[in-house]
Every structure is written in C-alpha cells, then in structure tokens.
Amino acid sequence: MMYKSTRNSKIRISASQAINQGISEEGGLFVPESLPDLSSEFEMMSKLDYNSLAKLILNEFLTDFSVEEIDKCVSNAYTSDKFGDIEPVKIKKAADSYFLELWHGPTCAFKDMALQLLPQLMSCSLKKIAADKTAVILVATSGDTGKAALEGFKDVDSTKIIVFYPENGVSPLQKMQMNTQEGKNVQVFAVKGNFDDTQTGVKKIFTDDKVKALLNNENMMFSSANSINWGRLLPQIVYYFYAYFDLLNKGAISQIGDKINVVVPSGNFGNILAAYYAKEMGLPINKFICASNANNVLTDFINTGIYDRKREFFTTSSPSMDILISSNLERLLYTLCGENSDKLANWMSELADKGEYCVDDETKDKLQEMFFGGCCDDIDTAKTINDMLNNEGYLCDTHTAVAVCVYEQYIAKTADKTPTLIVSTAVAYKFVHNVLEALGKDGLSDEFAEIDMLETVSDTCAPKQIKELSGKVRRFNDVIEKDDMLEAVLNYIGIEG
DSSP: OOEEETTEEEEEEOHHHHHHHOSOTTSOOEEESOOOOOGGGHHHHTTOOHHHHHHHHHHHHOTTSOHHHHHHHHHHHSOHHHHSSSSSOEEEEETTEEEEEOOOSTTSBTTHHHHTTHHHHHHHHHHHHOTTOEEEEEEEOSSHHHHHHHHHHTTOTTEEEEEEEETTSSOHHHHHHHHTOOOTTEEEEEEESOHHHHHHHHHHHHTOHHHHHHHHHTTEEEEEOSTTSHHHHHHHHHHHHHHHHHHHHTTSSSSTTOOEEEEEEOSSSHHHHHHHHHHHTTOOEEEEEEEEOSOOHHHHHHHHSEEEOOSOOOOOSOGGGOOSOOTTHHHHHHHHTTSOHHHHHHHHHHHHHHSEEEOOHHHHHHHHHHEEEEEOOHHHHHHHHHHHHHHHOOOOOHHHHHHHHHHHHHHHHHOOOSOEEEEEOBOGGGGHHHHHHHTTOOOOSSHHHHHHHHHHHHTOOOOHHHHTTTTOOOOOOOEEEGGGHHHHHHHHHTOOO
C-alpha cells in the first residue's frame, strides 16, 4: 500500500514516510492509493476484540510494517490501565440510539483512540526511514487533540512535541490539562487568536522550505499529530467497525449487511471522514449526519456546495468544534472529484486566497447523497443536555449534545428509522461549567467544586483523570501572537532562524 497526495496524485510514498512527514511538501494530505474491501471477512471480524480488529485493519494499510511491529504498537496503545477496561470504547443505548463513547482513555476525549497509537506508529516509522533524526511534532488544537497528543508523546524517544491552542478558545479544564502536562519533551503555547489561526500557522511552518532545511541541518524533521497525519486518521476507522459488530452481536441489527446511520459532531472533519472510509471498505452505512455548532460552515457546504469561511467566528460551549477551516474535508473532496488533484488544488487555493470555493455539480450531488448537514446553537445544546439527563438518564457533554440535536433535526425531516450510532466525543466533566448551566445550576468559581456538584446532580462519577488535575503544578504560561509561532518553535528546539 502506497500513499499519494491530494494535491499531486503522482506522488507515491510508503506508510512510514506518510506518517513521519505528516503533510505533503506542496501542502496536500496523504491518502492511500486504494481502500481494501473487507466485507467478505465480516463474519470473522465480528468475533474479534478491539485490539485484534485494530491489528487486522492496520495490516491492510501499513504494509511496510511487520505483523510483529503492528502487534506491538496496538498492544502498547490500548491497555486496560489507560482505558479502564479490556475494551477501550463502550456503546450505550439511550433515546432509541446507540452512543459510541470514545472518551474512556487517559485524557477523556476521543482523540485518545488515535493519539495513544500514533506515537507508537511514529516511533516505529522513524526507525525505518530516519533512525538518526528527532521528530518535531507540531500540533494545533481546539482543545482535546492537544492534551491527547501531549499525553501520547510525552517522553517518547526521538520526539519533541509543541502544542498551540487559542488562548480563549478552550474550556478551563482543557487548558488546565495542557498547561500541567508532564514530560521532558513537551511544550505548550497559548495563541492570541482562534483555532483557524493556530492551524494556519502550523501548516505555514510545515511547508516553509527554509525552516525544513534548518531542521535537517540539526538532524530534525517536522511531523504532525493533527488529523492531517494519516497515522492519526487511520486508527479512527477501527472503532466504526468495532461499533457495527458490537451492534450486531447485541442484536441491535439483525444481520451483517443491515445498514446503520452515523452521527458525528464535526469541526475538522476527520472523525466523520474515518466513518466514510469505513463505508468505502464495505461497512454498511446508510447516512453520515454531520453535526455542527454555530460555526456552521460544514452545514452550509453540504447544503449548497459552497465552502465559505468568510463569516463571523463564534466562541461556543462546544469549543473543539469552533473551526471554520475543516482540513480533512480535502481528503473527501479528493475522492468525490475523481482524484483530480489539479481540481482539488485549485479549490484549496481559492479557499486560501479568496476565502471560499464552489465544487462542481457532480461532486456536490455525490456529497449530498451520503451526507446530511445540520447545526445547533448553544441554547439548543443546553436544552439537549438537560433533556437527555432528565428524560433518558444519560449525561452528555456539549459536543455530543450537538450531535443529538442535529440527529433530531434529521429524524424530523426524514423519518428515517435506520438504527443510528451517535459518536460521543468527550466526557461531560471536561465542560463542567456549561453542562451545569444547561442543567439549571449556577456555576461556581472553582472547577473542582463544579465537578463535585455535577456528580451530585447527575448521579455519575467524574473520571479520576479529571479529579487528579486538582493541585497539579502549571508548567506552561506563555501567550504569543499568531505571527510569533515560528519563532516560538525555533526557540524551543534550540535553532536560530
């Protein structure tokens, strides 16, 4: 299996190269040259535990890894001491839907499912293609990716990781998680701006030839832990297969081949793209329901075919979705436009230069056939949290509530009775202030007092990973301008620009 760039289909590189490089030199994203059809193996796959399923799927894509290497990577990533159980994900029924809980890992967000595995894959890849180099990992985060990447890469040999987050664009607990991070090879910066500013800054640094040359002279190379990195996106495909087989084994669907819907709260589009790839590999998915908050650029795009980031940016109660430039959408469009890299590159150029692009009718029709787009503001998010707890006894965070609300819109519009999987991306306690407000409770000045209150109100227990933040020493206090991100990187890794 080789990998090509969305903006240059002539490129062919190995999985190890794609994982270490992160992004193509011309700014494109790496995609596999083909997707395996696994449908003939579903009967066997339905009997596998999570780790075995992950190993099987990764073996299809990481063909320059040995079976033993993949086995070691997966076994080190998904352990019961990290995820609290033999299986790293859980599926619970509520409101006639099935919630795929992806937040039982060390940082209590779905990013753990990929970012516990990516460091293992990257370390193995480095030994194959750049054994003498240090990987400098740059991360732009809207909250959850940053902590999950820091936790995954802390003290990993031959790596340094630098995380940038928008100063006022993450929850207090997300900020506390990042700024108290332990590890000798980690660094965190708050950026004056929004997530799109940090993401644009990271991409700019990645594609700067002069900077790459400076790193090369010091035996260093850039890589990414964002979902622009294929090694980050690939592990996310696994949990859609696992969820489908779990629904099958529990009788929620009667037989292999029965279709399900998938609802995903979406910002950077990687999580829902992984579900799309699963479908292309044979998983019977009927509809992808893409749920956005007030930053509804994806909703408008699905409904019109016009991607327009020239709009007001909202800071919402679901900050991990406060995004106007959805990087992973590029991978989907590359497939839908027939892998026409020239057409795709032109759209991305228009987005960078003009702030918008419009896809052709054929691409739009393919998009709308598979995807439903809806959005939910903070008022409806709060109402959904309250209704879910009071009516269903299920406590969901602000992002999952957006997914529930948009799914209700979809049902009202279509009356579709297909069994549905709603992706629950984070534990409610990471957004405790907003969740308490949604439940009609006055917030407190101390986050840990609010955690105690939410435990009482909801009759649930906060994860120990959240409670253990109390009393941790804050290590990182730097707040920088978005134009100073490159300087911050060079200073940290000890290179003069």
